[in-house]
Amino acid sequence: MDLNDVNYKIENAADSVSVTVTNKAANRDVEVTVKFVENPDYYIKLDQAKQTYNADAVRQEIAMYYGSEEEFFSQYGSYYSSVDDVVQQGIDNEMQGVYQYLPEEMVVSAVYSKAELMKQAGMNTLLGMGTVFVVLIFISFIISLFKFLPALFAKKPKIEDLKKEESKPAAPAKAATPAPAAGNLMNDAELVAVITAAIYAAEGQAGNGAVSKDKLVVRSIRRARK
Structure with missing residues (x-):
């Protein structure tokens, strides 16, 4: 696959790399963003491979098994052109399956047009305003119930006090003053x-x-x- 035909974007950070690829589909395009972070084991194994495969070690093995470099390259000249190629091939073999960056997270999101984004923004605005009005109405209802609080917390008369009030004798009625005769x-x-x-x-x-x-x-x- 030619990267020139792929719509992608690479963003470098201090300790990570983010790659975003746009996948064109029949109904809607999709963006796939993958965040990669550095693999600390990569550098450890790379140092070990460089210590194992270096120019001096390769020349010693060639002299031990093939007698001379000319004899070695006469047999494997189609694969290697120099000792450095042999060293690099050995390092690559040791580093197989070990990558400098490891994927940490992946985000898949649909690509929306401007009209769709404006419509979605309007719906979010209406939903937010409706929620605010509902909350305000609920708060007003709660405040309207405060007038019943004094009656709820008023001290109720005890049964003993009611009995005492009933046991008190009634006050005698005052005699009516007769009106003067006409x-x-x-x-x-x-x-x-x-x-x-x-x-x-x-x-x-x-x-x-x-x-x-x-x-x-x-x-x-x-x-x-x-």
């Missing part, structure tokens, strides 16, 4: 009028009749029959 009031008013007229008559001038300061003329005084 006839007596009428007699008092007539008596006052007669006395007043007599006084004005005694102090008035002589003549056909006595005149009071209020121009009240008293002709005669008679007792009314009842």
